[in-house]
Amino acid sequence: MQVKLTQSVVNNTKPSGKLFWVRDMLLKGFVMSVSYGGKKTYCVDYKRGNGKRATYKIGDANLYTVAEAREAAREFLSYVERGEDPSEPEEKITLGSFLKDIYEPWVMENRKTGKDTVTTIRTNFGHLFDTPLEALNVAQIEQWRTKKKKDKDVKASSLNRMATALTSAVNWAVKRGIIEVNPFARLETLPERDSVQKVRYLTEDERARLIAALDKREKEIREGRDSHNKWLRARGLETVEPIGDGEFADYLKPIVILSLSTGIRRNSILSLEWRDVNFADRTVMVRAATSKADKQYYVSLNKLASGTLSAWQKQSKHTASGSLIFPSPKTGKKMESCVHSWETLLKKADIQDFRWHDMRHDFASQLVMKGIDLNTVRELLGHADLKMTLRYAHLAPENKLRAVEMLD
Numbered sequence: 560m561q562v563k564l565t566q567s568v569v570n571n572t573k574p575s576g577k578l579f580w581v582r583d584m585l586l587k588g589f590v591m592s593v594s595y596g597g598k599k600t601y602c603v604d605y606k607r608g609n610g611k612r613a614t615y616k617i618g619d620a621n622l623y624t625v626a627e628a629r630e631a632a633r634e635f636l637s638y639v640e641r642g643e644d645p646s647e648p649e650e651k652i653t654l655g656s657f658l659k660d661i662y663e664p665w666v667m668e669n670r671k672t673g674k675d676t677v678t679t680i681r682t683n684f685g686h687l688f689d690t691p692l693e694a695l696n697v698a699q700i701e702q703w704r705t706k707k708k709k710d711k712d713v714k715a716s717s718l719n720r721m722a723t724a725l726t727s728a729v730n731w732a733v734k735r736g737i738i739e740v741n742p743f744a745r746l747e748t749l750p751e752r753d754s755v756q757k758v759r760y761l762t763e764d765e766r767a768r769l770i771a772a773l774d775k776r777e778k779e780i781r782e783g784r785d786s787h788n789k790w791l792r793a794r795g796l797e798t799v800e801p802i803g804d805g806e807f808a809d810y811l812k813p814i815v816i817l818s819l820s821t822g823i824r825r826n827s828i829l830s831l832e833w834r835d836v837n838f839a840d841r842t843v844m845v846r847a848a849t850s851k852a853d854k855q856y857y858v859s860l861n862k863l864a865s866g867t868l869s870a871w872q873k874q875s876k877h878t879a880s881g882s883l884i885f886p887s888p889k890t891g892k893k894m895e896s897c898v899h900s901w902e903t904l905l906k907k908a909d910i911q912d913f914r915w916h917d918m919r920h921d922f923a924s925q926l927v928m929k930g931i932d933l934n935t936v937r938e939l940l941g942h943a944d945l946k947m948t949l950r951y952a953h954l955a956p957e958n959k960l961r962a963v964e965m966l967d
Contacts, residue, residue: 561581
């Protein structure tokens with residue numbers, strides 16, 4: 560049915576027992592639908608960009624005049640002509656698209672731990688990637704934690720760390736106005752009763768075995784090089800450069816000595832350049848760019864560490880100011896790690912449950928057990944505050960005893 564829609568037509572149109580439309584002759588697409596019960600509603604009948612027909616509801620005919628409804632229909636159709644469709648719900652940013660297109664590029668560029676953060680989110684929360692950011696909720700994380708703890712018996716500290724990676728990313732979205740509120744704002748961290756900080760340090764016997772294993776490794780590499788050169792000479796072939804007297808066989812022993820003597824983290828040690836070492840003052844500078852806390856700090860070198868670096872410099876080929884102290888022997892660039900050499904060394908020294916990072920704990924533990932105050936240890940470790948350093952306080956119980964005896 561097509562007529563010029565007027566107020567009189569609207570008022571006099573009767574229901575017919577089934578749904579039908581009354582089309583307006585003045586504006587193509589402007590219609591009034593009449594239900595089988597007689598309810599009258601102004602609508603727009605139009606074709607979407609994909610070619611499919613659709614209906615947009617303007618409102619109840621009792622609440623709009625014909626002129627008002629026609630004007631609303633005209634405005635809506637003008638959007639459609641421009642390729643827009645106000646009736647389609649605004650596309651929500653999902654967690655997956657937010658991570659891929661917005662957050663990942665930023666965090667990878669601006670945070671040293673960006674790669675780990677992205678990996679943590681992708682590994683643990685992929686099941687939420689199709690969920691709009693605004694539809695995320697605390698219950699989803701609580702259900703994930705329960706399942707994770709049940710399936711793999713993951714520690715509370717690990718679950719808190721994983722959840723923090725996600726909540727921090729979403730909070731970043733709030734600060735940038737992508738969403739209004741953080742849906743995880745009320746998420747409570749799990750009590751970490753099962754995650755007591757473990758401080759692992761070497762016993763005197765373990766330390767002796769570690770040094771012995773390093774020395775044995777050096778001897779084996781040296782003898783292997785000599786044997787190889789002997790084999791080459793016997794065949795009239797060019798020999799490789801021999802290891803000189805007093806020289807290290809390779810990078811591992813000087814790195815381990817420096818780690819045990821300074822407590823510098825592995826990434827920071829592998830990032831050290833010769834310009835960072837001051838042999839006169841016997842200090843090494845950990846640059847902010849390579850420090851976990853994004854803060855520059857200095858570590859004093861004992862005679863062993865200073866002597867080791869000095870000897871390593873003499874045999875190093877690249878000792879310019881900006882050259883790496885421990886470049887990769889294969890690429891000449893920064894080593895990503897030396898895990899294989901380290902784990903092999905531990906096996907030969909018969910040392911169990913001792914990670915590379917535990918050399919940092921060993922450094923701090925030895926200082927505290929020798930009576931060095933915690934604040935000095937904090938400065939040497941480059942900790943931003945004393946909280947992290949307090950984990951070593953139990954290693955000096957005599958300090959507490961000395962304090963209470965002052966009351967006698």
